[in-house]
Amino acid sequence: xxxxxxxxxxxxxxxxxxxxxxxxxxxxxxxxxxxxxxxxxxxxxxxxxxxxxxxxxxxxxxxxxxxxxxxxxxxxxxxxxxxxxxxxxxxxxxxxxxxxxxxxxxxxxxxxxxxxxxxxxxxxxxxxxxxxxxxxxxxxxxxxxxxxxxxxxxxxxxxxxxxxxxxxxxxxxxxxxxxxxxxxxxxxxxxxxxxxxxxxxxxxxxxxxxxxxxxxxxxxxxxxxxxxxxxxxxxxxxxxxxxxxxxxxxxxxxxxxxxxxxxxxxxxxxxxxxxxxxxxxxxxxxxxxxxxxxxxxxxxxxxxxxxxxxxxxxxxxxxxxxxxxxxxxxxxxxxxxxxxxxxxxxxxxxxxxxxxxxxxxxxxxxxxxxxxxxxxxxx
Amino acid sequence: xxxxxxxxxxxxxxxxxxxxxxxxxxxxxxxxxxxxxxxxxxxxxxxxxxxxxxxxxxxxxxxxxxxxxxxxxxxxxxxxxxxxxxxxxxxxxxxxxxxxxxxxxxxxxxxxxxxxxxxxxxxxxxxxxxxxxxxxxxxxxxxxxxxxxxxxxxxxxxxxxxxxxxxxxxxxxxxxxxxxxxxxxxxxxxxxxxxxxxxxxxxxxxxxxxxxxxxxxxxxxxxxxxxxxxxxxxxxxxxxxxxxxxxxxxxxxxxxxxxxxxxxxxxxxxxxxxxxxxxxxxxxxxxxxxxxxxxxxxxxxxxxxxxxxxxxxxxxxxxxxxxxxxxxxxxxxxxxxxxxxxxxxxxxxxxxxxxxxxxxxxxxxxxxxxxxxxxxxxx
Numbered sequence: 196x197x198x199x200x201x202x203x204x205x206x207x208x209x210x211x212x213x214x215x216x217x218x219x220x221x222x223x224x225x226x227x228x229x230x231x232x233x234x235x236x237x238x239x240x241x242x243x244x245x246x247x248x249x250x251x252x253x254x255x256x257x258x259x260x261x262x263x264x265x266x267x268x269x270x271x272x273x274x275x276x277x278x279x280x281x282x283x284x285x286x287x288x289x290x291x292x293x294x295x296x297x298x299x300x301x302x303x304x305x306x307x308x309x310x311x312x313x314x315x316x317x318x319x320x321x322x323x324x325x326x327x328x329x330x331x332x333x334x335x336x337x338x339x340x341x342x343x344x345x346x347x348x349x350x351x352x353x354x355x356x357x358x359x360x361x362x363x364x365x366x367x368x369x370x371x372x373x374x375x376x377x378x379x380x381x382x383x384x385x386x387x388x389x390x391x392x393x394x395x396x397x398x399x400x401x402x403x404x405x406x407x408x409x410x411x412x413x414x415x416x417x418x419x420x421x422x423x424x425x426x427x428x429x430x431x432x433x434x435x436x437x438x439x440x441x442x443x444x445x446x447x448x449x450x451x452x453x454x455x456x457x458x459x460x461x462x463x464x465x466x467x468x469x470x471x472x473x474x475x476x477x478x479x480x481x482x483x484x485x486x487x488x489x490x491x492x493x494x495x496x497x498x499x500x501x502x503x504x505x506x507x508x509x510x511x512x513x514x515x516x517x518x519x520x521x522x523x524x525x526x527x528x529x530x531x532x533x534x535x536x537x538x539x540x541x542x543x544x545x546x547x548x549x550x551x552x553x554x555x556x557x558x559x560x561x562x563x564x565x566x567x568x569x570x571x572x573x574x
Numbered sequence: 575x576x577x578x579x580x581x582x583x584x585x586x587x588x589x590x591x592x593x594x595x596x597x598x599x600x601x602x603x604x605x606x607x608x609x610x611x612x613x614x615x616x617x618x619x620x621x622x623x624x625x626x627x628x629x630x631x632x633x634x635x636x637x638x639x640x641x642x643x644x645x646x647x648x649x650x651x652x653x654x655x656x657x658x659x660x661x662x663x664x665x666x667x668x669x670x671x672x673x674x675x676x677x678x679x680x681x682x683x684x685x686x687x688x689x690x691x692x693x694x695x696x697x698x699x700x701x702x703x704x705x706x707x708x709x710x711x712x713x714x715x716x717x718x719x720x721x722x723x724x725x726x727x728x729x730x731x732x733x734x735x736x737x738x739x740x741x742x743x744x745x746x747x748x749x750x751x752x753x754x755x756x757x758x759x760x761x762x763x764x765x766x767x768x769x770x771x772x773x774x775x776x777x778x779x780x781x782x783x784x785x786x787x788x789x790x791x792x793x794x795x796x797x798x799x800x801x802x803x804x805x806x807x808x809x810x811x812x813x814x815x816x817x818x819x820x821x822x823x824x825x826x827x828x829x830x831x832x833x834x835x836x837x838x839x840x841x842x843x844x845x846x847x848x849x850x851x852x853x854x855x856x857x858x859x860x861x862x863x864x865x866x867x868x869x870x871x872x873x874x875x876x877x878x879x880x881x882x883x884x885x886x887x888x889x890x891x892x893x894x895x896x897x898x899x900x901x902x903x904x905x906x907x908x909x910x911x912x913x914x915x916x917x918x919x920x921x922x923x924x925x926x927x928x929x930x931x932x933x934x935x936x937x938x939x940x941x942x943x944x945x946x947x948x949x950x951x952x953x
Contacts, residue, residue, distance in 0.1 A: 215601070222598055222621065225913045241623050242601065476908060476931075485904065494907040498877070525864065528873040529855060534604045552855075 203488075204229060204244075206264035208251055210237030212535035212545065213270035213464045216472070218242045220480040231260045238536040254278045261287050268441060268487055269463055272300050273344060290440040290487040291462035298437070299460050303342040303369050309457055312436055314429060316457045317448070318372040325365055336373045339363055374456060376448035379409065380416065381467035382430035383444045385482045388489040390438075392431055393482070395475060395495040397423045398467055401560070411563050412503040414470045417556070418449065426455055433460065442483045444468065466505070470550045473531050474501025500556040502563040506547035506570055508540035514574035516540035523569050527562050529553050532570075539574075546572045582867075583608060583623075585643035587630055589616030591914035591924065592649035592843045595851070597621045599859040610639045617915040633657045640666050647820060647866055648842055651679050652723060669819040669866040670841035677816070678839050682721040682748050688836055691815055693808060695836045696827070697751040704744055707733075712751050721746045753835060755827035758788065759795065760846035761809035762823045764861045767868040769817075771810055772861070774854060774874040776802045777846055780939070790942050791882040793849045796935070797828065805834055812839065821862045823847065845884070849929045852910050853880025879935045881942040885926035885949055887919035893953035895919035902948050906941055908932050911949075918953075925951045 205221070207214045210232030218228055218239060228243040235248045245263075249256040251271065257278035261267050266288040267279065279293035298304050309316040320333055321342075331337070335357070341350035341364055352364060353373075379400040386392045396415040403410040416423055430445040437443075444465030446458045468479035477485075477493030485492050508516070515538060524530055534547040549566045553559035584600070586593045589611030597607055597618060608624040609616070619625050624642075628635035630650065636657035640646050645667040646658065658672035677683050688695040699712055700721075710716070714736070720729035720743055731743060732752075758779040765771045778797065780790040795802055809824040816822075823844030825837045847858035856864075856872030864871050887895070894917060903909055913926040928945045932938035 219598055219601055222594070222915070223910075223912045225915050242621055244620050490901055491905045493904070522869055525872070526870045531602075533602045536601070536604050 203227065203266060204264040205487075206231065206260055206267045207239070207243075207270055208257065208260075208267065208274045209270035210234070210239035210243075210246065211270055212238050212537075212547075214239045215242060215535060216469075216533070217268075217270065217464060217480045217483060220478065221484060224484065226484070229260070229264055231256070236538050241536075251275065258282060261289075266290065266487065268483070269296065272296055272462065276300065288487075291443075292438075292440065295437055295439050295462050299462055301342050302340050302345065302459075303367065305460060306369055306371075308437075312433075314433060314457050315455055317374050319369050322368045322370055325363065328360055328363055328370070331370055333370055333372050338371045338373060339368050340371060342367045342369060374448050374450050376450050376456075377453075378418065378449045379446065379458075380418070380422075380426055380449055380455075381412075381444060381446045381465070382426050383442055383465060383468045383471075383479055383482075384427075384430040384434045385442050385479075385486040385492055386434045386439050387486045387492060388440050390435075391492050392434055393492040393495055394427045394430055395468060395471060395479065395482075396497050397426045398470070400467070410504070410567065411560065412467055412470060413556070413560065414474050414501045414503075415497045422449060422453070422455065429455060429457060433457075440489075441486050442468075442479060466545075466548075469533070469548050470501035470503040471495075472533070473550050473552050474498055499552045499554055500559045502551045502553075502559045504549045504551070504563050504567050505545055506534070506549060506572060508542050508544040508546055508572050510542040512572070512574040513541045514539060516546060517573050518546075519571040519573060520569040524549065524566055527551075527565065529559075530562060530566065540572045582606065582645060583643040584866075585610065585639055585646045586618070586622075586649055587636065587639075587646065587653045588649035589613070589618035589622075589625065590649055591617050591916075591926075593618045594621060594914060595848075595912070596647075596649065596843060596859045596862060599857065600863055603863065605863070608639070608643055610635070615917050620915075630654065637661060640668075645669065645866065647862070648675065651675055651841065655679065667866075670822075671817075671819065674816055674818050674841050678841055680721050681719050681724065681838070682746065684839060685748055685750075687816075691812075693812060693836050694834055696753050698748050701747045701749055704742065707739055707742055707749070710749060712749055715752045717750045717752060718742055718747050719750060721748060753827050753829050755829050755835075756832075757797065757828045758825065758837075759797070759801075759805055759828055759834075760791075760823060760825050760844070761805050762821055762844060762847045762850075762858055762861075763806075763809040763813045764821050764858075764865040764871055765813045765818050766865045766871060767819050769814075770871050771813055772871040772874055773806045773809055774847060774850060774858065774861075775876050776805045777849070779846070789883070789946065790939065791846055791849060792935070792939065793853050793880045793882075794876045801828060801832070801834065808834060808836060812836075819868075820865045821847075821858060845924075845927075848912070848927050849880035849882040850874075851912070852929050852931050853877055878931045878933055879938045881930045881932075881938045883928045883930070883942050883946050884924055885913070885928060885951060887921050887923040887925055887951045889921040891951070891953040892920045893918060895925060896952050897925075898950040898952060899948040903928065903945055906930075906944065908938075909941065909945065919951045 204227045206229045210230040215238040229245040230239045230243045251274045257275040261282040276297045336355040339352045384394040398414040399416045400409045401411040444461040448456045472478040529552040531550045551562045583606045589609040594617040607622040609618045609622045614627045630653045636654040640661040655676045715734040718731045763773040775794040777793040778795045779788045782789040823840040827835045851857040908931040910929045930941045
């Protein structure tokens with residue numbers, strides 16, 4: 196069998212920041228990497244052995260790309276799964292497996308999977324046509340989500356009362372009981388082909404109640420041990436049930452009554468694991484490589500408190516990115532900047548992230564606030 | 575002024591592993607990197623914006639390469655300094671400065687610099703012709719070193735007694751009193767253009783007395799505080815005296831009477847700092863970038879005990895490299911593999927390194943021994 200250090204060719208579907216950070220780690224193992232992305236200026240463009248411009252949803256493009264490699268992985272779910280299925284039949288290793296990507300691409304299937312497997316999740320109803328909405332058994336307010344292609348808040352619509360029904364999506368969707376949650380939490384778990392499974396310690400997201408936006412990700416969580424243990428067990432149970440090979444990010448809500456509800460899955464490295472680069476013994480990227488190459492999984496222990504801030508394009512600016520405040524931030528100790536190599540900024544575009552590491556959790560949060568106020572991406 | 579995150583073009587002279595690890599870090603700052611190296615299969619070949627094949631000693635090649643960038647740095651000293659000097663005159667930022675590379679390229683000038691500046695170093699004599707050797711005032715045994723182009727043990731000859739004189743180098747050289755040393759130690763220091771200076775904690779090299787080879791690098795040192803302080807002060811004093819911009823690695827001997835003697839300087843990232851990637855708050859590569867871009871220098875504190883092992887080509891094998899034992903090593907916790915992407919192995923070629931991190935120093939050393947016995951590069 197080909198070994199991953201040297202002669203095995205790894206293809207990545209998607210050339211964004213997740214692929215970029217995966218490549219940064221793969222360099223340490225001499226992995227030969229090819230990347231497919233529609234954007235010729237994608238963050239991975241200069242860091243791989245071959246960069247191919249092409250559409251991830253096009254059967255032929257994905258199939259032909261896959262025929263040039265020994266193993267395929269993804270950094271985005273929106274890819275042509277039929278091509279992946281065919282490639283699997285022809286002997287290409289596809290991790291995560293095509294059936295898992297198919298499951299996760301469709302939020303309806305994903306929710307049904309949770310239900311069938313007793314994974315706790317918010318009550319939901321599949322909506323095939325606008326008429327279904329009229330007969331919903333879920334009380335207002337509720338959330339309507341498109342079954343497909345929702346991303347970063349797109350494809351989600353809050354229906355507060357009857358008057359909102361007019362603006363509802365008409366495409367296949369699901370509606371979900373409104374969860375009045377206390378915290379958003381996440382666990383990233385990895386599984387290799389031998390069935391070894393390891394979870395990263397649970398992280399919490401800190402909300403800005405004014406902007407209703409995730410401001411920081413904090414690792415590890417300081418929620419009660421039982422909550423952390425339960426969240427970890429849920430994530431492990433999902434990975435074990437679907438027999439994924441690779442990383443699985445499990446986003447969850449902790450509601451005000453203390454119940455954990457699974458929100459969404461992502462079968463790949465995830466924004467909620469970026470702090471692991473500096474904050475844990477192995478990073479999520481190292482762990483993903485180990486999992487897909489069927490190597491022993493690494494130690495996920497936290498080394499310190501780590502707080503991650505997304506660096507987003509400022510509102511009001513669009514065009515070639517200019518970064519302000521980097522020098523000020525570099526004066527703080529334990530602050531790690533990761534820019535994603537994106538040429539153009541636009542409002543709320545993820546242009547990078549910063550991880551702050553500190554033995555004192557409150558100090559780490561304080562520094563993270565300073566980073567957020569100081570580092571600006573304008574044009 | 576151009577900022578380093580985005581529009582500034584950095585050129586690196588040399589495309590080996592030091593350049594490779596520098597690029598891995600530079601990715602985080604969106605640095606545009608061009609690399610010049612004579613080997614079209616050099617470790618940096620796939621990781622930069624432009625890779626140019628050409629000789630580092632050729633004036634025109636270096637000059638033309640330098641004209642395409644805003645800033646030049648090196649990962650090897652053996653480069654054409656006249657071209658660098660001309661480029662400096664024409665406004666290209668060259669860090670380390672050409673005068674420093676010129677000083678360090680010549681071991682004779684380097685030793686004279688130590689003498690003139692009261693930097694403790696082994697007694698020496700400049701040798702211009704074979705006749706000088708006959709009139710040496712240094713007693714046997716002594717070491718003869720070529721003034722130029724010595725590297726990794728090449729260009730060094732031990733003259734134990736008169737009978738060895740016949741085999742002595744005839745090129746310009748120096749001879750040095752034999753130091754019966756207790757330990758080889760090193761301090762890496764960084765200085766930015768504003769004059770800020772920071773040293774990494776001192777490291778020690780563990781010798782294998784049988785093979786007479788550095789086996790491990792251990793960070794931090796457990797030698798007495800006064801020794802560490804003195805070594806650090808010597809390194810800082812040198813950096814401050816020559817006003818280097820960038821990293822300066824200072825290799826020293828601690829002799830059996832407890833004296834520190836400076837052996838050699840390297841004005842760039844260095845093998846004795848690789849453990850800083852996982853073992854210190856900032857790595858030597860991050861620090862070099864901060865220094866040459868005149869940013870605030872980072873915190874050099876050790877996070878843990880870190881032991882570094884070089885991964886060398888096995889004797890008896892030459893050709894396309896095959897790595898054995900990686901899976902076994904990945905089972906150990908706190909073990910970080912860095913392969914350098916070299917296609918061909920040969921005996922003692924540096925093919926990678928492994929850093930072992932452990933809160934318990936003895937355990938870290940034990941694991942490093944296991945790594946050394948287990949990881950083999952054959953062909």
